Amino acid sequence: MIRAQLLTPDPGGLTTHLTTHTRTRDGLIQIAGLAEVTYHGRATSTAEIGASLVILKRGGSLQIHAPTSIKPMNWHPRTDERSARVEHGHCLRHASRQSPEELVRVTFLHPHLALDVHEASFTLSDSEKQMQDALVRHPELIEPGLTVLDRELLIDSGGIDLYARDAQGRSVVVEPKRGRATQDGVSQLGRDVATVQKSGVGAVWSILAAPFIMAPALQERRARGLAFRKTGAWPDAPAPTVLPTLFD
Amino acid sequence: MIRAQLLTPDPGGLTTHLTTHTRTRDGLIQIAGLAEVTYHGRATSTAEIGASLVILKRGGSLQIHAPTSIKPMNWHPRTDERSARVEHGHCLRHASRQSPEELVRVTFLHPHLALDVHEASFTLSDSEKQMQDALVRHPELIEPGLTVLDRELLIDSGGIDLYARDAQGRSVVVEPKRGRATQDGVSQLGRDVATVQKSGVGAVWSILAAPFIMAPALQERRARGLAFRKTGAWPDAPAPTVLPTLFD
DNA sequence: GTTTGCGTATCGTTC
DNA sequence: GAACGATGCGCAAAC
Numbered sequence: 412m413i414r415a416q417l418l419t420p421d422p423g424g425l426t427t428h429l430t431t432h433t434r435t436r437d438g439l440i441q442i443a444g445l446a447e448v449t450y451h452g453r454a455t456s457t458a459e460i461g462a463s464l465v466i467l468k469r470g471g472s473l474q475i476h477a478p479t480s481i482k483p484m485n486w487h488p489r490t491d492e493r494s495a496r497v498e499h500g501h502c503l504r505h506a507s508r509q510s511p512e513e514l515v516r517v518t519f520l521h522p523h524l525a526l527d528v529h530e531a532s533f534t535l536s537d538s539e540k541q542m543q544d545a546l547v548r549h550p551e552l553i554e555p556g557l558t559v560l561d562r563e564l565l566i567d568s569g570g571i572d573l574y575a576r577d578a579q580g581r582s583v584v585v586e587p588k589r590g591r592a593t594q595d596g597v598s599q600l601g602r603d604v605a606t607v608q609k610s611g612v613g614a615v616w617s618i619l620a621a622p623f624i625m626a627p628a629l630q631e632r633r634a635r636g637l638a639f640r641k642t643g644a645w646p647d648a649p650a651p652t653v654l655p656t657l658f659d
Numbered sequence: 660m661i662r663a664q665l666l667t668p669d670p671g672g673l674t675t676h677l678t679t680h681t682r683t684r685d686g687l688i689q690i691a692g693l694a695e696v697t698y699h700g701r702a703t704s705t706a707e708i709g710a711s712l713v714i715l716k717r718g719g720s721l722q723i724h725a726p727t728s729i730k731p732m733n734w735h736p737r738t739d740e741r742s743a744r745v746e747h748g749h750c751l752r753h754a755s756r757q758s759p760e761e762l763v764r765v766t767f768l769h770p771h772l773a774l775d776v777h778e779a780s781f782t783l784s785d786s787e788k789q790m791q792d793a794l795v796r797h798p799e800l801i802e803p804g805l806t807v808l809d810r811e812l813l814i815d816s817g818g819i820d821l822y823a824r825d826a827q828g829r830s831v832v833v834e835p836k837r838g839r840a841t842q843d844g845v846s847q848l849g850r851d852v853a854t855v856q857k858s859g860v861g862a863v864w865s866i867l868a869a870p871f872i873m874a875p876a877l878q879e880r881r882a883r884g885l886a887f888r889k890t891g892a893w894p895d896a897p898a899p900t901v902l903p904t905l906f907d
Numbered sequence: 908g909t910t911t912g913c914g915t916a917t918c919g920t921t922c
Numbered sequence: 923g924a925a926c927g928a929t930g931c932g933c934a935a936a937c
């Protein structure tokens with residue numbers, strides 16, 4: 412969900428970050444910190460240097476929020492041309508368009524934090540296989556100390572997506588869901604656990620790994636005594652920025 | 660500048676953070692993460708789950724931004740009542756107001772980061788009021804020989820922005836438009852002229868003063884026998900950069 | 908592309 | 923409080 416997070420980024424790093432976003436026009440970037448903003452176009456405005464929240468969205472829109480008023484203090488609905496560069500030791504962002512002719516310039520004097528947010532539904536639209544890949548590479552996203560033993564394991568009741576062993580040495584059946592975990596997923600996991608237990612490997616633990624769970628599925632899960640762990644995994648994630656936390 | 664920063668805050672910590680902000684009504688809080696939002700009020704209720712940026716500002720306003728569109732996907736301009744509490748293991752935010760009766764509820768399913776930002780200042784120029792100021796100081800921008808008699812003159816049909824006398828001694832109603840003159844502006848000018856004429860001051864002339872006029876407005880203007888003069892006025896301009904020219 | 912009309916418009920100012 | 927007008931309105935449909 413949050414793909415990158417830069418703390419007090421240097422001008423060069425922030426410029427690169429913004430340029431990448433300009434190229435891909437993907438996701439949402441937010442920069443909090445000290446900034447100076449000027450606007451020329453239908454009106455003219457200048458903002459004194461101050462704390463602000465700069466938001467760059469997918470379509471190329473830009474908005475700068477101050478601590479008061481629900482409206483942004485400066486904005487740009489869409490851009491024909493955007494650029495970021497280092498000037499006088501600061502990252503400088505240009506955004507302009509014609510019809511009407513407008514220009515917004517943001518100087519990041521002291522960027523405190525830059526975030527790269529991605530829509531859940533977007534990342535979740537990646538295939539379940541890719542999520543599986545990511546979880547095999549980073550099983551700690553599901554639970555610390557987890558070791559993946561097998562994947563796509565065929566059993567009588569169907570197929571187990573991920574078969575693992577946890578820190579306590581218990582066998583664990585993992586059912587990853589790229590989207591919302593539903594009652595259906597809970598039922599499937601229950602069937603799989605029952606089948607594995609019948610095979611006589613001893614105590615079997617189970618984990619439903621999904622970004623979120625629907626209320627009915629949560630109740631069903633409780634009734635069956637199955638675990639759910641809030642898990643998000645994306646193929647591009649270089650390191651787990653979102654640490655797994657127990658859902659409830 | 661940035662006063663607090665909570666990484667993957669737990670429901671209790673986030674609730675405390677929000678409650679403090681509610682009490683002080685100070686600064687700006689931003690929360691990035693997976694959230695569910697419902698709204699009831701002027702529009703039909705909606706429910707969304709996804710990556711979002713929640714911004715709480717000083718006056719009590721709330722807005723939730725999705726990765727697309729410059730506008731927030733949900734918002735609340737000001738609040739009469741706000742609260743935060745833990746429910747079902749999540750931080751839940753209520754914001755409501757009466758007149759109109761509205762309610763926004765945000766469930767922070769997975770808050771990734773909470774920020775507390777402070778202070779920024781801002782000035783805007785080129786408003787219609789400032790254009791009026793400039794025209795009062797330089798009525799020749801509208802028409803040579805024009806004398807401004809009054810501004811913001813209240814009459815039955817509303818308010819006349821500028822009331823003047825031209826070189827021939829005629830009463831003139833001036834409607835300045837900062838941007839393009841539209842049919843709406845022509846109608847308003849027509850109403851004002853009619854009202855003034857009824858008051859019995861004699862012949863009344865009228866001028867729509869704007870940098871541009873739209874074709875439909877131009878036709879409407881012709882049909883009503885009103886004058887349009889291409890006029891631009893900016894407070895900072897030391898000399899009239901756009902000389903007044905008769906449009907047609 | 909431009910123009911028209913709507914919106915959970917927002918935001919002042921005026922009454 | 924309600925009412926009215928301006929807005930860097932934004933936004934989508936119609937032309």
